[in-house]
Amino acid sequence: MPENWLYIAAAYGVVWSAIIGYRLFLGARRREARELVRKEVEL
């Protein structure tokens, strides 16, 4: 186990959380956009 492993794990955890979090956010925006397109077609 590397020394200061907790700090290293925390730093990597922060970055991966940011990346995964933004990907999820993007997914939600895509679903909203698709819903908007669907509504526009129905109009």
Next chain:
Amino acid sequence: MNASIERDYPLTPRWLTLFGWGALAFLLLSQVLGVLTSPPDRDMGDLQKIMYVHVPSAFMSLIGYAVIFVFGILYLVKRDLRYDLLAASAAQVGAVFAAATLVTGSIWARPTWNVWWTWDARLTSMAVLFLMYVGYLVLRAFTEDEIRRARWSAAIAGLGFINSGIVYMSVKWWRTIHQMQSTPGTIDPAYVRGFRMNIIAFLFVFAYFVISRYRVARVVRDVEARIEERALAPNAENVHA
């Protein structure tokens, strides 16, 4: 979504999905390689491994404002709102990386400098950059008129771009506790490969996020424009035929 709309509004074309997964896989590979192959640093020990996430995040937050600036200028020159949407997409992604830079830097600072935060020139200018990202996004959220929003955004982009230059140069211009810029030329050769790979991997992830966000923003804008157009001309049924 039916087939014709999917053709008109390609939110996730196949190439983009593949690019996204490829970028993520390359990032994972780069980080595993960086962590497993780099020896402990003479001064920092294993904490050096944080460099593979902290420095690329910082690069992306600086590149983010350069991208915003370029698209802001392009908007002002060509008056095409697609450039403004591209700038806004880069701002959102840049803000995420700027936040990641501050947090990972703080995590690095605690065991090396014995503080979570200090008002050092590099740290302070980076915090200002993050606030400029937030300010840019808040300004856009509260400005209804899209032309005015695009123009004001381009003006803020200029300020943010200047500040990103200050962030980069701060360790040269002022006596700071933060070490010099980490580039392939300034770090130990043992870390160069992992460093380069991670910078490239972060660039791919950044590009994937910006392109994806732009496509969503463009679809939403186009559909809203159509709805508005239809509301203004309710009897013109064949407007989009």
